[in-house]
Amino acid sequence: xxxxxxxxxxxxxxxxxxxxxTRMKIDVxxxxxxxITVNGSYSVGRSIRDRETGxxxxxxxxxxxxxxxxxxxxxxxxMSVHTTGIFKNFNTIEDFKAADKAALINDVVSKIxxxxxxxxxxxxxxxxxxxxxxxxxKYQYFYWxxxxxxxxxxxxxxxxxxxxxxxxxxxxxxxxxxxxxSLLKTTRSFFLVKEIxxxxxxxxxxxxxxxxxxVAPENRVIGFLDPSALPENPGWPLRNLLTFLRAVxxxxxxxxxxxxxxxxxxxxxxxxxxxxxxxVSIGEGDPxxxxxxxxxxxxxxxxxxxxxxxxxxxxxxxKRLADQAV
Amino acid sequence: xxxxxxxxxxxxxxLSPVLKxxxxxxxxxxxxxxxxxxxxxxxxxFPVWTWEKGDASKARDYLPAEKQYLVTRGVPCLRRxxxxxxxxxxEDAERLLSFGDSSGTADEWVETHAGRxxxxxxxxNLGEIDDIPDLDGDGLASAMADVSIVSETGATxxxxxxxxxxxxxxxxxxxxxxxxxxxxxxxxxxxxxIDASQxxxxxxxxxxxxxxxxxxxxxxxxxxxxxWLLGYDENRTPLTPSQIFQDISADHxxxxxxxxxxxxxxxxxxxxxxxxxxxxxxKKVIERMNAGVVEEQLAARKNSGKxxxxxxxxxxxxxxxxxxxxxxxxxxxxxxxxxxxxxxxxVVFLKFIASIVPTIEVDSTTAF
Numbered sequence: 001x002x003x004x005x006x007x008x009x010x011x012x013x014x015x016x017x018x019x020x021x022t023r024m025k026i027d028v029x030x031x032x033x034x035x036i037t038v039n040g041s042y043s044v045g046r047s048i049r050d051r052e053t054g055x056x057x058x059x060x061x062x063x064x065x066x067x068x069x070x071x072x073x074x075x076x077x078x079m080s081v082h083t084t085g086i087f088k089n090f091n092t093i094e095d096f097k098a099a100d101k102a103a104l105i106n107d108v109v110s111k112i113x114x115x116x117x118x119x120x121x122x123x124x125x126x127x128x129x130x131x132x133x134x135x136x137x138k139y140q141y142f143y144w145x146x147x148x149x150x151x152x153x154x155x156x157x158x159x160x161x162x163x164x165x166x167x168x169x170x171x172x173x174x175x176x177x178x179x180x181x182s183l184l185k186t187t188r189s190f191f192l193v194k195e196i197x198x199x200x201x202x203x204x205x206x207x208x209x210x211x212x213x214x215v216a217p218e219n220r221v222i223g224f225l226d227p228s229a230l231p232e233n234p235g236w237p238l239r240n241l242l243t244f245l246r247a248v249x250x251x252x253x254x255x256x257x258x259x260x261x262x263x264x265x266x267x268x269x270x271x272x273x274x275x276x277x278x279x280v281s282i283g284e285g286d287p288x289x290x291x292x293x294x295x296x297x298x299x300x301x302x303x304x305x306x307x308x309x310x311x312x313x314x315x316x317x318x319k320r321l322a323d324q325a326v
Numbered sequence: 327x328x329x330x331x332x333x334x335x336x337x338x339x340x341l342s343p344v345l346k347x348x349x350x351x352x353x354x355x356x357x358x359x360x361x362x363x364x365x366x367x368x369x370x371x372f373p374v375w376t377w378e379k380g381d382a383s384k385a386r387d388y389l390p391a392e393k394q395y396l397v398t399r400g401v402p403c404l405r406r407x408x409x410x411x412x413x414x415x416x417e418d419a420e421r422l423l424s425f426g427d428s429s430g431t432a433d434e435w436v437e438t439h440a441g442r443x444x445x446x447x448x449x450x451n452l453g454e455i456d457d458i459p460d461l462d463g464d465g466l467a468s469a470m471a472d473v474s475i476v477s478e479t480g481a482t483x484x485x486x487x488x489x490x491x492x493x494x495x496x497x498x499x500x501x502x503x504x505x506x507x508x509x510x511x512x513x514x515x516x517x518x519x520i521d522a523s524q525x526x527x528x529x530x531x532x533x534x535x536x537x538x539x540x541x542x543x544x545x546x547x548x549x550x551x552x553x554w555l556l557g558y559d560e561n562r563t564p565l566t567p568s569q570i571f572q573d574i575s576a577d578h579x580x581x582x583x584x585x586x587x588x589x590x591x592x593x594x595x596x597x598x599x600x601x602x603x604x605x606x607x608x609k610k611v612i613e614r615m616n617a618g619v620v621e622e623q624l625a626a627r628k629n630s631g632k633x634x635x636x637x638x639x640x641x642x643x644x645x646x647x648x649x650x651x652x653x654x655x656x657x658x659x660x661x662x663x664x665x666x667x668x669x670x671x672x673v674v675f676l677k678f679i680a681s682i683v684p685t686i687e688v689d690s691t692t693a694f
Contacts, residue, residue, distance in 0.1 A: 005509040012562040014539065019593040048402045048687065057535060059402055062562065067591070077376045077399070101500055155507045233509045265373065294501050294508070300561035306496040314566035315595045321585060322329065 001157040004280055007228035009042070009063040009128070009236045011145040011297055016067025018134070018141050018312055021089070024070060025134055031091055038069040038087040040128060042237075043080035044264045045229030047274070058229035061236065063128060063147065079264040081189045081225050085128040096133035096142055096307070101296065105129055109148045109293040116244050122190050122205045125240040129295075131307075139316040144307040147236055148295040150243040152282060159279040163232055166259060166275035170221070175200045176273050179223070179259075180266055190241050193221040193259060205241075208249060218257075221277075226260035231276065234260045242280070246287035255281040332587060338547055344388045345549045350668050351616060354609030355549035358388045360668045364551075365396050365542070367669035368676075374398045378541075380590030389544060395590050396542040396672075403536040403557070403686040406572040407579075535560050536573065538686050541596070542672065543589055550604040551672060553679050554588055554596040555686070570597045578682045599682055604675075611674055616665040623665070 029036075040063050047058045063083070068074035076082055086108055090096040108129045115124040129146040161169075167176055179193060182202040192203045194215045202223075203211040212220050222245065228235035238258065245253040260276040267273055299306045314320055345357045356364070369375040377393040379385070385394055541554040557565035557573065571579040574597075582603070588594040680689040 003506050006507055007509045010562060012558065015556060015564050016591065016594055019591065022593070046400065048404070050404055057402070057404065059400060059535070059537065060562070062400070064399075067594075075376075075378065078373050101497060151505060151507065230509070239507070294505050296497070296500055304496050305500050308563075310564060312564060314568075315564060315585070316593070318329070321595060 001159060001281075002162075004156040004158050005233050006149070006239050007061045007230055007233040007235050008149075008297070009145075009147040009227065010060050010300070011130075011143075012060075012062040012064045013141075013143065013310060014064065014066040015312060015315060017065050017069055018310060019316075020067050020070060021132065021134055021141070022136055025089065025136065029089060033088065033090055033095070035086050035088045036070075038065060038085050038130065039071070039074050039082055040065045040069065040085050041074070041076060041080050041082050042126075042225075042227040042235075043077065044225060044262045045227050045235060045274075046264065047229040056229075061228040061230075063126075063145075063227070065130070076187075078184060079187055079225070081187055083126040083128065083189070084124075085130050087130045087132070090131065090133045093133050093135070093142065096131065099131060101131075101144075101146075104131065105146050105148055105293070105295060108146070109150075109295075110290075112148060112240065113150075113290045116247050120206065120248050122241070122244060125244060126189060126237050139311070139313040141310045141312065142307050143310065145297040146295045147297065148293050149236060149239040150291040150293050152239075152243060152246070152291060153285055154283040156242055156280045156282050159281065161279070163234070163260075163276045163278040165272050166277040167273045169277040170259070176263075176275065177266075178202070179261070180263060183225075183261065187225065189225050189237060191223045193223050195219045205244070208245075212252075217252075217255075221257045221259050223259035223261050226262050226276070228260070229262060229274075234258065234276070234278075242282075243287075243291065246282065250287045253282075255279060335547075339545075342547045344546060350608075350671060351612055351665070352609070354605040354607070354612060356551075356668060356671055357549070358386075358544055358546075360671065361544045361551060362390060362393055364669050364671040364673075365393065368672045369396065371673075375542075378590070381592055384590050384592065386544070386546070386589075388546070395544070397539065398688075399537075399539045401538045401540050401686055401688055403538055403573055403683075405685045407575050407683065407685050408572045536565065537562075538573075538688070540686070540688050541588070541590075542675075545601045548601040548605060550601045550608065551675050552598060552601045552604070553688075554598045555683070556594075556596050567597065573683055573685055575682055575684055583682070599679065604678075607678060608671070608675065611678060612666060612671075615674065620665045 042061075042063045045058065045061060047056045049056050065085070066074075069087075074082060088099075088104070090099065108127060112124050112127055115121060127148070129148065131144050133142040135141070170176060175193070175195060178200040179202055183191070188204065190205045192205060192208065192211050194201050194203070194212060196215065196219065201211075205222075222241070224235075224237050224241055226235045227237070238260070242253075242256065245256060257279050258277065260278075262274040262276065296305050297308075298304060299308060345355060350356045350360060365375075365377065369377060375396050375398045378395055378397050379392050380394045382391075385391055537558050539556040539558075541556075542551050543554065544550075545552040555570060557570050559565055559569070567585045570585075571583065574583050578599070582600045583597055584600060585595055586598050588596045588598075676689045680686075
């Protein structure tokens with residue numbers, strides 16, 4: 001059986017975030033290099049059909065931070081979920097380069113693992129890490145994201161059937177309709193679905209035991225809001241969710257029926273749902289010891305582990321803007 | 327100079343009175359209340375559009391605090407408008423939206439490639455579009471270079487050094503080896519879904535998928551909506567002004583589209599379509615559509631709605647693919663013949679904007 005390959009998060013930083021960082025750096029943070037908490041968000045994976053070639057093009061598994069990242073409760077569009085990150089801005093490029101990246105990510109990983117073991121809650125599972133250096137005079141922002149993920153040993157495997165369209169695997173449209181309605185009301189990062197006597201119910205992961213009490217394994221589904229739009233690759237959040245389930249409910253989760261939720265709109269008549277469904281399983285292992293973790297984002301052009309630069313001079317430097325205005 | 331000009335605009339905007347009386351059919355302008363109504367309709371019908379409150383210190387008091395402007399994020403843009411180079415075969419695909427009264431060319435708008443998706447066979451077309459012109463090889467871009475944007479080092483924007491290639495930023499040994507459960511970045515596969523960042527690899531640089539954040543604000547001076555664009559390339563790096571101009575129809579880049587301060591943020595700059603002609607164009611479009619809608623409503627009353635669906639498509643003469651029958655039905659049901667309702671203003675507006683930015687899929691109203 002093939003190993004499940006997860007589509008990693010890709011960071012998308014809106015220019016508003018850098019504008020706000022400039023303001024924060026001058027007015028609030030000043031010379032402080034303390035870590036603060038910021039907000040990010042991700043939404044269901046989207047794809048677009050190219051009208052000229054007929055291909056579906058996936059629009060990336062994005063985690064977005066924007067202008068509202070420093071606020072307490074940012075606004076969210078429907079079918080998007082909010083996640084928190086640890087943000088650290090360095091004063092010099094030398095400090096930025098010299099920072100002990102391994103230690104930084106290990107701190108976050110430990111926090112996530114503690115939240116799994118002690119509080120058994122899922123709110124920190126997608127926590128990210130962001131380090132920056134802002135060269136305010138040149139309008140250049142060096143940054144590096146990490147999306148910590150636990151490495152399961154052995155790896156999760158997808159059943160022979162592979163990933164299928166959710167409406168092929170889950171009986172008819174009825175279930176998906178009610179899941180859609182429930183998610184539209186309260187969009188959750190992770191959720192449970194059960195079916196009893198033709199009625200579909202959606203619940204939160206934290207109530208796993210009560211929710212699934214007396215429900216046959218084939219009527220249980222674990223769902224998550226999937227930022228990936230690639231048919232064979234579930235998004236990054238599933239990785240830590242599976243680790244969570246393994247660690248907290250080891251006896252019931254050697255095989256998990258997974259629903260990758262990808263529908264932001266109710267499909268129009270005749271069109272299939274975009275969500276995917278698959279059964280993943282894992283071999284013998286010790287789920288209760290802390291697994292190793294990975295997560296630094298690779299540079300999109302070189303695919304190496306390295307920081308990136310956002311050069312906003314063309315959009316921020318008053319001189320260049322003045323030249324451009326004719 | 328530019329700063330002074332912007333100050334002047336700010337003052338002019340501040341002094342100009344808020345439009346009170348609704349006359350959108352007479353002159354194409356709308357009041358803030360109508361803007362909110364049309365925005366509510368748009369965000370209700372198409373949830374990709376949402377209201378934003380923006381920077382509180384920049385809030386306009388004639389709009390509700392929670393409804394300062396509309397935004398939709400991550401709008402895909404598969405090709406460059408500059409890559410839609412004209413060939414003889416394409417000439418037919420261009421529709422001159424000439425609403426000309428006697429004033430001549432000033433009132434003409436070009437809707438480029440009006441029938442492109444439908445008329446061009448996809449397999450045959452593949453060969454034609456395979457060069458996306460490089461930034462400096464292309465007419466518009468070199469025109470851009472002429473208008474300067476010369477940085478201190480003398481390099482033009484087109485030659486901006488790739489700052490991402492900073493060798494010592496790379497970290498060796500941070501993570502050991504490849505992780506088997508991480509998706510490999512290269513997945514070009516025929517027929518399947520293609521990841522946007524790999525599109526260049528998959529199709530031999532046929533496509534570079536950019537995404538745009540699109541905002542609609544209300545311009546008090548011109549009393550029309552105004553569109554703003556923030557772009558990202560396939561690696562999610564913000565686009566420079568000259569890159570954004572590649573996605574704007576050559577007839578409008580540098581003329582009606584400029585980079586300006588976004589009114590609901592203290593520092594943000596974004597590309598914007600200048601609204602000075604919006605009202606007159608909208609008036610013409612609305613007049614045409616309204617005539618169709620009124621006719622339709624009269625016919626519908628006579629026929630008691632038997633052929634509603636069929637005729638509904640014709641009503642939106644300007645729209646691509648008869649987009650919004652659902653929305654049009656509601657006035658049909660009403661007793662009075664009132665023509666087009668102001669709620670549709672932004673839907674129509676987006677169709678008009680789509681002709682200026684032909685490759686940005688801003689007009690989500692056709693996707694249904």
